[in-house]
Every structure is written in structure tokens, then in C-alpha cells.
Amino acid sequence: MPVAEETDLEAIFDQALRAVVKKEPLPPIEVRFYPYAGLSSTIRLRRGRIYVRLSDILCESPPEILHALACILVAKLYRLKPSKEHERAYKQYTLLPEIVEASESTRRTRGYKITTSPRGKVYDLEELFSDLNHRYFAGRLERPDLSWSQKRTRRILGHHDHIHGAIVVSRTLDDTRIPRFVVEYVLYHEMLHVAHPPRVVSGRTIYHSRQFRSDERRFERFDEVLKWMERLASPVRRKSKKSRRR
Ligand SMILES: [Zn+2]
CATH class of the missing domain: 3.30.2010.10 (Metalloproteases ("zincins"), catalytic domain)
Incomplete structure (x- = not known):
């Protein structure tokens, strides 16, 4: 079972948003774990809402790592420079043997699924x-x-x-x-x-x-x-x- 529930995740991202972007009103944010191949995370703003997907490899990460990643992603969304500390903390975490191993294993087993295109031979x-x-x-x-x-x-x-x-x-x-x-x-x-x-x-x-x-x-x-x-x-x-x- 994931340690970080998605509601906690949203609280973490909400905090990051407040810390990094200092102007109101802040858009609502939706965060989900996603079975990416490898350690990917994405963030996008669409119709006044922020959507975040984090690799499900991170679902048992400590809150401080999720916080660091949240700040990095939010900074990226707003074209701000992410803090060096956050970058270092997250980077170090991703180099832990169990994370590297989990990431490689999802690449092996899921890689092909994620590249599946919505465009088929006949129908798009x-x-x-x-x-x-x-x-x-x-x-x-x-x-x-x-x-x-x-x-x-x-x-x-x-x-x-x-x-x-x-x-x-x-x-x-x-x-x-x-x-x-x-x-x-x-x-x-x-x-x-x-x-x-x-x-x-x-x-x-x-x-x-x-x-x-x-x-x-x-x-x-x-x-x-x-x-x-x-x-x-x-x-x-x-x-x-x-x-x-x-
Ligand atoms: Zn149905």
C-alpha cells in the first residue's frame, strides 16, 4: 500500500505552490501517481487547474522528498529557478539503489505500454x-x-x-x-x-x-x-x- 495517500500529496503540492508562487489566487491542484516507465513526473496547467502525475515508484517516498519534488515541479510550471537544496535532495534520493532498481524494472516491464499511441491503423x-x-x-x-x-x-x-x-x-x-x-x-x-x-x-x-x-x-x-x-x-x-x- 502506498504510504502517501493522494490527499496528502495534494496538501504537499498545495504547500509547495504557496511557498514557490507568492501570488494569489492559486489554482486548485490534482495529484496522482502514474505507472510511468521510469522515474517521470509531469505537471501542467489546464483551464485553471494544475494536474500533476508522479511516477508510482515514488509512492513510498518520505514526505520531504515529495515536498522537494513538488517545489521543483511547481517552479518548472511557473518558469522559476528551482532551489538548489530541493534539487540536491531529490537527486540524491533517486540515486538510492532501490529507486534505481525500481525505475529500471518499470522501464523493462512497462516501457512499451507508455509509448502506445492513440493513433491506430484505422482509427485515431x-x-x-x-x-x-x-x-x-x-x-x-x-x-x-x-x-x-x-x-x-x-x-x-x-x-x-x-x-x-x-x-x-x-x-x-x-x-x-x-x-x-x-x-x-x-x-x-x-x-x-x-x-x-x-x-x-x-x-x-x-x-x-x-x-x-x-x-x-x-x-x-x-x-x-x-x-x-x-x-x-x-x-x-x-x-x-x-x-x-x-
Ligand atoms: Zn462501464
Whole structure:
């Protein structure tokens, strides 16, 4: 279990923001651990909010190291010079054998995942996302990381990782035989997960609330798409399709 909970992290970043940037009002800040390959961290300002992602290798780091890193990142965002002390503290920490080892190991095992592009052979998830965002969300949905799965998966066509803010769509759908609106629908469903974060109600996590389900039906070709979903989920393709199988 991570020692630093994400709420503590936000407090650390909030403090760093106050210490480094001395003008009000300070933007709200959201901080998440992310399974980067290697020891990366990113910070960006978007629509008045700061979004930070820290390598999950750092999830058990002592608070003073997280504080140093927070100050370095905030300084970077505001184009200020980070303090030498913070730089030294963080650098030293990253040279500890267990951190170096953890970093190398994530590079080996995750490296390929992170470079996955939203652009498939047939469909570009980023393009589909912007289009859907305009059509159904008034352009207001924050774009998560979009990627195609490594493998073709017929059972699970899409997945939204709430913790890491990522949507993964099955490579099975990146195919000229799959109509665009089917891919759109799978992505739309995952986008609804972004719009309706999971809620815990009497100990149970609700992922598909009533509001979620009713929004789902707003999809333009909902009935048609459901037939496609059934076909895609059935393990045996119809015989007439056999000749087209690879
Ligand atoms: Zn779902």
C-alpha cells in the first residue's frame, strides 16, 4: 500500500505552490501517481487547474522528498529557478539503489505500454475523443490518456482506469470491418466513466449509475450499436463471415 495517500500529496503540492508562487489566487491542484516507465513526473496547467502525475515508484517516498519534488515541479510550471537544496535532495534520493532498481524494472516491464499511441491503423482515438466530447459533453470533458490495448480482446472492448485517468480501447476495434460508430460507442461509454466517477453507496462501488445508463442511451445509434456489441461478444463469428477471417 502506498504510504502517501493522494490527499496528502495534494496538501504537499498545495504547500509547495504557496511557498514557490507568492501570488494569489492559486489554482486548485490534482495529484496522482502514474505507472510511468521510469522515474517521470509531469505537471501542467489546464483551464485553471494544475494536474500533476508522479511516477508510482515514488509512492513510498518520505514526505520531504515529495515536498522537494513538488517545489521543483511547481517552479518548472511557473518558469522559476528551482532551489538548489530541493534539487540536491531529490537527486540524491533517486540515486538510492532501490529507486534505481525500481525505475529500471518499470522501464523493462512497462516501457512499451507508455509509448502506445492513440493513433491506430484505422482509427485515431484522440480524434474520436474530441468529436464525441463536442457532440455529447459540450467539449468539457478532460482528456485522459487514450490508448489501444496491446492485444486484441473481444470480451473487454474498453476500459477506464479511474486512478490513472486513462482509457484503453481494445485493438480488436481498430479494424476496417468495424464501423466508426461502434468504436465511438465503446469510447463514449468509457468517457461516461470519466463524467460519472464511481461512487460508493453502502459499501458497494457503483460504476454504472442510473444517470450513467440514461446518458448511455443518448448515443445516436444506440439500438444499432447494441446489436454490434452482441456480435462482437459472441465467441463464434457467423459462417458468412468465415471467408473474411484472417
Ligand atoms: Zn462501464
